[in-house]
Amino acid sequence: xxxxxxxxxxxxxxxxxxxxxxxxxxxxxxxxxxxxxxxxxxxxxxxxxxxxxxxxxxxxxxxxxxxxxxxxxxxxxxxxxxxxxxxxxxxxxxxxxxxxxxxxxxxxxxxxxxxxxxxxxxxxxxxxxxxxxxxxxxxxxxxxxxxxxxxxxxxxxxxxxxxxxxxxxxxxxxxxxxxxxxxxxxxxxxxxxxxxxxxx
Amino acid sequence: xxxxxxxxxxxxxxxxxxxxxxxxxxxxxxxxxxxxxxxxxxxxxxxxxxxxxxxxxxxxxxxxxxxxxxxxxxxxxxxxxxxxxxxxxxxxxxxxxxxxxxxxxxxxxxxxxxxxxxxxxxxxxxxxxxxxxxxxxxxxxxxxxxxxxxxxxxxxxxxxxxxxxxxxxxxxxxxxxxxxxxxxxxxxxxxxxxxxxxxxxxxxxxxxxxxxxxxxxxxxxxxxxxxxxxxxxxxxxxxxxxxxxxxxxxxxxxxxxxxxxxxxxxxxxxxxxxxxxxxxxxxxxxxxxxxxxxxxxxxxxxxxxxxxxxxxxxxxxxxxxxxxxxxxxxxxxxxxxxxxxxxxxxxxxxxxxxxxxxxxxxxxxxxxxxxxxxxxxxxxxxxxxxxxxxxxxxxxxxxxxxxxxxxxxxxxxxxxxxxxxxxxxxxxxxxxxxxxxxxxxxxxxxxxxxxxxxxxx
Numbered sequence: 001x002x003x004x005x006x007x008x009x010x011x012x013x014x015x016x017x018x019x020x021x022x023x024x025x026x027x028x029x030x031x032x033x034x035x036x037x038x039x040x041x042x043x044x045x046x047x048x049x050x051x052x053x054x055x056x057x058x059x060x061x062x063x064x065x066x067x068x069x070x071x072x073x074x075x076x077x078x079x080x081x082x083x084x085x086x087x088x089x090x091x092x093x094x095x096x097x098x099x100x101x102x103x104x105x106x107x108x109x110x111x112x113x114x115x116x117x118x119x120x121x122x123x124x125x126x127x128x129x130x131x132x133x134x135x136x137x138x139x140x141x142x143x144x145x146x147x148x149x150x151x152x153x154x155x156x157x158x159x160x161x162x163x164x165x166x167x168x169x170x171x172x173x174x175x176x177x178x179x180x181x182x183x184x185x186x187x188x189x190x191x192x193x194x195x196x197x198x199x200x
Numbered sequence: 201x202x203x204x205x206x207x208x209x210x211x212x213x214x215x216x217x218x219x220x221x222x223x224x225x226x227x228x229x230x231x232x233x234x235x236x237x238x239x240x241x242x243x244x245x246x247x248x249x250x251x252x253x254x255x256x257x258x259x260x261x262x263x264x265x266x267x268x269x270x271x272x273x274x275x276x277x278x279x280x281x282x283x284x285x286x287x288x289x290x291x292x293x294x295x296x297x298x299x300x301x302x303x304x305x306x307x308x309x310x311x312x313x314x315x316x317x318x319x320x321x322x323x324x325x326x327x328x329x330x331x332x333x334x335x336x337x338x339x340x341x342x343x344x345x346x347x348x349x350x351x352x353x354x355x356x357x358x359x360x361x362x363x364x365x366x367x368x369x370x371x372x373x374x375x376x377x378x379x380x381x382x383x384x385x386x387x388x389x390x391x392x393x394x395x396x397x398x399x400x401x402x403x404x405x406x407x408x409x410x411x412x413x414x415x416x417x418x419x420x421x422x423x424x425x426x427x428x429x430x431x432x433x434x435x436x437x438x439x440x441x442x443x444x445x446x447x448x449x450x451x452x453x454x455x456x457x458x459x460x461x462x463x464x465x466x467x468x469x470x471x472x473x474x475x476x477x478x479x480x481x482x483x484x485x486x487x488x489x490x491x492x493x494x495x496x497x498x499x500x501x502x503x504x505x506x507x508x509x510x511x512x513x514x515x516x517x518x519x520x521x522x523x524x525x526x527x528x529x530x531x532x533x534x535x536x537x538x539x540x541x542x543x544x545x546x547x548x549x550x551x552x553x554x555x556x557x558x559x560x561x562x563x564x565x566x567x568x569x570x571x572x573x574x575x576x577x578x579x580x581x582x583x584x585x586x587x588x589x590x591x592x593x594x595x596x597x598x599x600x601x602x603x604x605x606x607x608x609x610x611x612x613x614x615x616x617x618x619x620x621x622x623x624x625x626x627x628x629x630x631x632x633x634x635x636x637x638x639x640x641x642x643x644x645x646x647x648x649x650x651x652x653x654x655x656x657x
Contacts, residue, residue, distance in 0.1 A: 101202065103211050131204045142207050154265055172215070174268035176202060181456040182213070183206035188460070 003034035004054035007085040008061060012068060014078045016047040023071040024078075028053050031067060052085060093126055095149040099176045099189075101142065102160065106169030108139035115163060116141065116171075123156070124148055144176065213453060214268060217426035218488075221461050222481055223273040223417035224260050225313075225398035227405035227474060228252050230278045238292040241284060242299040249276065249303045252412055252471070257308040259468045263461055271461065276304060277403035277415070278314035286326035293333035294340065301341035311386075313403030315346040318393070320355040321647070323364075331361075334368050338383035339375035345401035351391035351592035353599050356650040359589065363642050365389050366585030370608055373577060377610040380618045384607040385572065389588050391595030391602045396475045397531040402568075402603060413474035415531060416462035418454045421480040422488035424518070428496045443497060444517040451478065451521030459526045477531030478522035479567055480514075482542035484625035490514070490535050491544025502545055503554030511535060512565035532601055534567025540620060540627035541572050550617070550628040556587075557633075564594045569602040574618050574629045577610040584608065586638035589648075597651050 014020055021040070028035055033055040040049040053064070061082040072078040104116065113132060120127060120143070129144040147156065157173045164171030177188045213219050233244040253276055260271040278300070285293050297315060304312040315337060317327035334346055348365060351357040373381035388402040395406020398415035405413075427450040428443060458476045466473035482489045490511070491502045497510045515535045523529055537559065539545045548554035556573070563569045569591045575584075588604045595602030609618050612629045619626035 101207055103207065129201055140208070142204055144202065157265065157268075170215070172211070172268050174214075175266045177460060178214075178267040178269065178457065179202050179207050179210050181460045182210045182453040183202070187456065187463075 002036050002052070002054035004056045006056070006058045007036070007052060007054045008059075008064060008082050009085045010049075010051045010053055010064070010068065011081045012047075012049040012051070012078050014047050014072070016042050016045055020047055020078070021049065024049065024051070024068055027068045027071040031055055031059060031064065032057075091126060093146045093148065097147045097149045097151065097153065099128070100145050100147050100153075100173055101176050101179060102145060102171065102173050104139075104141040104164055104169045104171045106139060106164070106167060107137050108134050109167065112139055112141060112167065112169065115167065116143070116160070119159065119163060120145060123151060125151075125156075210453070213423060213427070213450075217423045219269065219419045219423050219454060219457060221264070221269060221271045221416060221458055222419055223275055223398050223400075224256070224271050224462065224465055225275040225277050225403050225415045225417065226253055226256050226469070226471070227277040227396065227403070227409060227413045227415055228279075229405060229409065229411050231283060234284050236287070238288060238295050241288075241292070242295055245284075245296065245299055246303050249278075249300075249307065252469075253307045253309070255469065256465075259465055260461075263464045263468065267457075267461060269457055269461060271465075273311075273417075274309050275398070275400060275403060276307065276309050276312040276314075277398070277405050278312065279405045279407070280314060280316035280318060280330075282317040282324065282326035282330045284326070285329040286324065288326075288329055290329060290333045290336065293329050294336050297333070297337040297341050297344045301343050304343040309343070311343050311345050311400045311403075313345040313347065313400055314405060315344050316348065316404040318349045319361040320349050320352040320358050320391075322358070323361060331364060331368055334387060335371040335375040335383070338372050338386050344386065345403065346387045347390055347393060347402045347404055348387070349390040349393040350588070351596050352650075353392060353596055354650055354654050355647070356654070357391070357589060357592045357596055357648040359585070359642060359648060360645045362389065362588045362592065363582065363585045363645060365588060366581035366583075366642070369584055369606060370581055373608045373610050380612070380620065381574075381577065381607045381609045382620050382624070385605065385620055385624050387605065389592075389604045391592040392600065393603075394531050394601055396477075398475075398477050399479060399481060399532060399536075401605065402532075409474070410472045412469075412471035414462050414466040414469065414471055415474040416458040416476045417481060417531070418458040418476060418478060418522075420488045421482050421490050421493050421535070422485070423454055424450050424480060424514075425487060425489070425492045425496055428493065432496070440497075440513060444513055447514060447517035448521035451518040452525045455522040455525035455529075459528065473528065475528045475530030476522070476526045478518055478529055478533040479531065480518060480535045482536060482538065482545075483623055484541055484543050486543055489542045489544040490537050491542050491548060495544065501551070501553040502548035503558045507558065508561050508565055511537070511562045515566040532567045536568055536571060537562055537566060538572035538605070539630070540574065540618075540625040541623065543625065546625060546627040549630055555633075556630050560590060560594070563591065563602060564598065567601065569595070570604045570606060572605050572607070572624065572627070574607045574609050574612065574627050575632050576614055576629055576635075577608050577612050579608050579632050580636050580639065582639040582642040583632060583635045583637075585642045587632070589642070593648070597653065599653050
């Protein structure tokens with residue numbers, strides 16, 4: 001829920017260094033705005049930030065972007081994009097079988113992410129988080145996905161494993177609770193998790 | 201959102217270290233199948249087990265697939281057969297066992313446990329029927345497993361019962377001589393038998409248990425061994441305390457996987473979730489071995505001084521990790537050291553590093569006891585009984601479960617190698633020193649009174 005009625009989504013990219021968030025948030029504050037949500041990632045020495053900002057009075061998105069761009073200190077240049085936020089929550093999946101994790105390991109080659117993501121898109125499976133990393137010649141891809149309830153998990157697993165085998169990749173599709181159970185203090189993400197998922 | 205490092209470390213454990221769920225055991229109360237007529241009894245038994253267990257394998261596979269974790273064994277356990285066999289004879293016992301064998305095959309489970317008698321204080325007619333029928337039952341069935349509890353902290357040690365077991369074991373070995381006495385591998389003699397143990401051959405359903413429950417046995421020692429080797433390979437200076445911590449963390453994660461799968465299988469089957477058994481149960485697969493863990497911990501010959509301390513540390517760390525992971529810990533929950541089922545232990549026996557007496561010492565600090573040990577076929581019944589008595593004494597005095605699974609291999613001498621196949625592995629026949637020197641002790645019979653530990657109230 002936003003603090004103020006006029007809501008914008010802002011994306012900032014820069015080479016990474018201390019002070020970016022401070023500069024961006026100062027620019028938002030100077031417009032009387034509020035940061036309602038934010039998330040940042042640093043990859044390959046680059047910083048990227050997505051932020052939901054709300055303000056009491058409407059502002060021109062480009063002016064907001066310009067204000068943030070101007071806050072960039074000395075030798076760093078911010079690429080900033082702002083647009084009015086959607087009034088609805090955007091894509092909402094239908095009934096899901098829960099959140100699953102796809103992991104793929106193998107010798108790197110162009111087209112890995114494309115092959116898997118095209119398959120998922122074709123099945124209306126939403127990627128909620130994606131990680132990929134090349135170390136040496138090896139590529140690791142981890143995707144957290146929401147699978148519509150009507151799909152047979154075994155069929156998806158077979159398809160993905162076969163696609164992996166064609167590329168020389170080891171691919172697994174597993175429900176996220178196995179990762180929750182083995183790493184976190186609780187057995188599942190939600191107390192009702194098992195009941196919910198078992199119902200499907 | 202899950203963190204990438206969390207996902208990667210679990211993936212490593214699942215796929216590089218072969219984490220699995222060793223067994224999902226559905227325990228069923230069958231007391232309502234009692235009938236004066238054996239045909240009627242068998243019919244009720246078949247119907248009851250079918251109605252409860254026919255979907256077990258399918259559900260385990262489905263849940264295992266969802267999480268990407270194989271459930272290796274699916275099994276059944278029932279209330280002690282002795283409770284249904286009171287008033288019946290050996291023919292009825294055999295008919296019941298064959299029914300259990302058939303229905304287990306129909307449900308596609310590899311074993312059904314609970315052909316059991318509880319005789320720690322005395323032998324009832326049903327118990328007598330079970331014990332006397334064992335040579336025929338274990339020779340003529342494939343999947344039926346048996347256990348006999350001959351001692352407890354509260355009752356002491358029933359020497360008459362374990363003397364009888366000495367003779368019965370020799371008869372079972374003779375009845376299965378063509379399979380090197382393999383029938384004895386499906387029979388465990390216990391002190392303080394747990395009522396919710398998912399592992400074979402000792403699984404049965406105790407009297408305080410619900411109508412039906414799912415009990416879980418977690419993955420084997422291979423996961424712990426790999427985790428230790430990986431930690432050591434990092435090259436940092438480690439103490440035994442650090443290694444114990446590594447075992448504890450691994451055990452936590454392994455237990456969590458067991459509980460996750462167990463709860464979901466129970467829910468889908470519509471039965472209670474029972475317990476997670478924290479035992480590290482080895483398999484003959486190279487690397488999936490308690491002996492391998494001891495080697496990783498720096499005991500280069502299993503059986504060397506330090507072996508007992510290393511097992512104690514392992515056992516303790518496994519329990520500590522598992523206890524925090526689950527509020528439903530039960531069963532045996534300790535490291536098993538079954539000789540033939542653990543390639544490294546069997547090898548240590550072959551090389552003369554590991555002897556019966558050292559194994560006995562190791563069982564005083566871990567689970568379960570003198571397990572899957574081949575002994576010469578000409579070992580006298582009284583000596584077998586006395587071997588059982590020693591192990592029972594460790595259990596009764598230390599208030600823990602101990603068990604004995606000895607296989608007197610017909611015609612075999614110490615040093616001969618026997619292969620029981622599959623999960624049961626192969627092992628050299630162990631020397632039993634001082635054979636024949638305990639006869640008079642056992643022949644006194646009666647009961648060794650309950651120890652002081654029984655009077656805790």
